[in-house]
Amino acid sequence: MSFTKILVCMVLLTSPLVLASSSLNLSQNLNAIHSLPLSPEQVQQPYPHVTVKTLRSADQLITEFDKNNYQLGRVEDSNKLPAYFIENLPSDLNALPVSQKTSGFIRLLMPTIKAVNDRILLIRDELSRLSAKPASQWSEAEKLWVQTLSDSYAIKSGDIAELLLHIDIIPAGMVLAQGIDESGWGTSHFAIAANNLYGEHLPHDGGKYLTTPDGHVKVAAFSDLYQSTASYMHNLNTTRAYKELRLLRQQLRAQKNLTGYELVQSLLHYSTRGQAYVDNLRALIKRHHLDDFDQSKLSANDTIRYRFTDDGNG
Template sequence: MLRFLVIAAVLVMASCSYYYVNTDNERLGIAPQQYEQLPRPPEFSKIKNITARKKAFFKYMRKGVTAENTRVSKERGFLLALKEKYQTDSVTPRDLVNAKLLGELYNVKLAKNALTKDWLKQMLLRVDVLPEALVLTQAANESAWGTSRFARQANNYFGQWCYSKGCGLVPRDRADGMTHEVAKFSSVSESIHRYFMNVNRNRAYKALRQIRAQLRTKGESVTTTFAAIQLVKGLNKYSERGEEYVQDIQAMIDHNQEYWLE
């Protein structure tokens, strides 16, 4: 049976939608999935050789990215099987319970607790893997290769914000009148998970999901470096820098291709 994660409220930089707390898991007897915890990260700032630091950073983070893509692949597999059952009118009550929970997790609720083509279509747009080249590059960019204060003190590798007092670290350069904090996570694994969930369901990144779906329609892989560069086009709202941010991430992906080939 699929297991689902309890998601805490958090906001990602320059986006406008929150994570939702899912309390149905325990009520329905489905145990929340535990994060596959990564070990404590190396002290990247002590690795003075830039090439060595990059290799260490990508090697460390890749394990967490792989774990998240594995989780999403299982959820997508459930949806694809559910789609076949829907087409053959063989959906079970248990399928509906899991569909309801997964839909709530991705903020696509079942209408009247009934499956529809539109629900399946919307879910398959959201529940999909992300190229590791994209995730690792954004992590490197947002965390200054794991050396930033927020990465070291808050396990925050993707510049994610929160808005409850005490939920994270107050940025030193926060403008007067602003109330956001940089979210603090219990682990690096949680930070990676929150990034995946944000990109896969935040309305600000709908364009990324559409690009990914278009690649699948063409029969192309969505995990290649080429796919990563294409998907970045849908992240223009991730940063206040907009298109300049997109171009910077694309350039970083291209510049670090040797690591993806490894």
């Protein structure tokens, strides 16, 4: 039974003399629960509540970027990233000139990557705050929150140091490189039809999926690019196969050298291509300067949501 349901039952079973007090405590506990950040893959509505602009082609997206002066060089110089969230992919990125396709894909995905990583950093900050006081002083909501995170990241101990090892960002350069490689710059069938940019198979606990033409492989399907990116990061942060990644990330963070170029060396098991896969990711990061945007901050001054309509994707 969930913590919320337990609290509700406690209120219902309490005598009328203390019902008002219990209701107040329930409200306080529920508010406390809601004030603690959810893990990105658990967020159901990740986008800001603003009007969605619908588009029908990749060319229209590039026109929007140009109209709003959203250029990679400007982001690199200012470290300010506009909060332009693209929910899904157009079907015609390949119709663009190569330079527009490459810069367009990076621009359309980068705010989403930053939003997922920012939420992970919020969780890390909250865990660090809790670590500064004994667990006996945690509120019931805080205890539940830590337990929920432990369950989500398959950590039995509930130890905050262990949680911090698992709950950490994936550098933008690495995310972009893997998205580029796995989705063919956002042009693969599964990227367009299922928002699956990172080659994730259907997890053991099920979910939405598409199948390969022969029906032998089930590929995870996502509602939007945020969910796809959050699931990919959660996979790296949870699965045993990426234990070396998490240990290397901890070491790189301590050295203040946490970059995509350095971290991808731990991805030998992500692809059957092994070292060739790692070498290709590093080449992408270097050639397209994908590590240059790690210090960029999302700017909430001008938030836009874009969605490609079905006839634009079909």
